[in-house]
Amino acid sequence: MSLFVASLNSGSNGNCYYIASHSEAILVDAGISCRETDRRLRRLGLTMQNVKAIFITHEHSDHIYGLPSINKKYRIPVYISTKTLLKAQLKGIEAYNFKPYEPIKVGDLTVRAFPVPHDAHDPHNFIVSNKAVNVGVFTDIGNITEHVIHNFEQCHAAFLESNYDIQLLDAGSYPIALKNRIRDGFGHLSNLQAAKLFVDHRPTYMSHLFLSHLSRNNNSTDIVRNLFNSLTRGTEIVVASRYKETKLYSINASGSGKKEPYRGIVAPVQLDLF
Numbered sequence: 001m002s003l004f005v006a007s008l009n010s011g012s013n014g015n016c017y018y019i020a021s022h023s024e025a026i027l028v029d030a031g032i033s034c035r036e037t038d039r040r041l042r043r044l045g046l047t048m049q050n051v052k053a054i055f056i057t058h059e060h061s062d063h064i065y066g067l068p069s070i071n072k073k074y075r076i077p078v079y080i081s082t083k084t085l086l087k088a089q090l091k092g093i094e095a096y097n098f099k100p101y102e103p104i105k106v107g108d109l110t111v112r113a114f115p116v117p118h119d120a121h122d123p124h125n126f127i128v129s130n131k132a133v134n135v136g137v138f139t140d141i142g143n144i145t146e147h148v149i150h151n152f153e154q155c156h157a158a159f160l161e162s163n164y165d166i167q168l169l170d171a172g173s174y175p176i177a178l179k180n181r182i183r184d185g186f187g188h189l190s191n192l193q194a195a196k197l198f199v200d201h202r203p204t205y206m207s208h209l210f211l212s213h214l215s216r217n218n219n220s221t222d223i224v225r226n227l228f229n230s231l232t233r234g235t236e237i238v239v240a241s242r243y244k245e246t247k248l249y250s251i252n253a254s255g256s257g258k259k260e261p262y263r264g265i266v267a268p269v270q271l272d273l274f
């Protein structure tokens, strides 16, 4: 059985990833408005009706901005660590705590959190599974840790942060304190760190790598494409956009990239009204 995945937006202006089986879906992070989340799902033929839970990595606004408006409209359970919840000062949401590596069942999906180093209160990333297929979200990570490696090695598909080009960051106009914050081990992964993780720890069955959370000022799609296109070894490389959704990708257990059609609830057809 496949998992179906899409990035709805990826970057410091908002992060939201859709991961689904045929019967359930979850969002990892809710960093764009409810209206925009709805609109992008609709363009993919999807609907929030399928989304049974939202998992929050950490309290930075590019990961929670849309949560109040989504909560107001849909009242979806939110899995968020207690420390993150307190720091984020989110009120009125149906919040559930999680512990690292403790499986959380959402229908036929199982989600496990693992800790990551990042300049937030209690940052985590997630790996989502339907028994046969594992999809990981690896963003806002200052450094590659054993937790990151252990989870990445199990993924049929991964959203992997490739935040900045070292030279562009170095030569850029950011104040030195901000440059250091990005690269000091509790900020973000550089393109080279992401590439090294991919080369050293990619499982043979990884069919898709979604390069994520690209910096607007210190990176470009061309730079990451040039770097990763020489390293693919059969994995399809997708650059997740800061401005729009990706396609909906079908991820299967063989890692062959063979497409299974999505049979979940689809968005009602919108008729143009004149």
Ligand SMILES: [Zn+2]
Pocket: 011, 012, 015, 060, 062, 063, 140, 213
């Ligand atoms: Zn972020």
Ligand SMILES: [Zn+2]
Pocket: 058, 060, 118, 120, 140
């Ligand atoms: Zn962050």
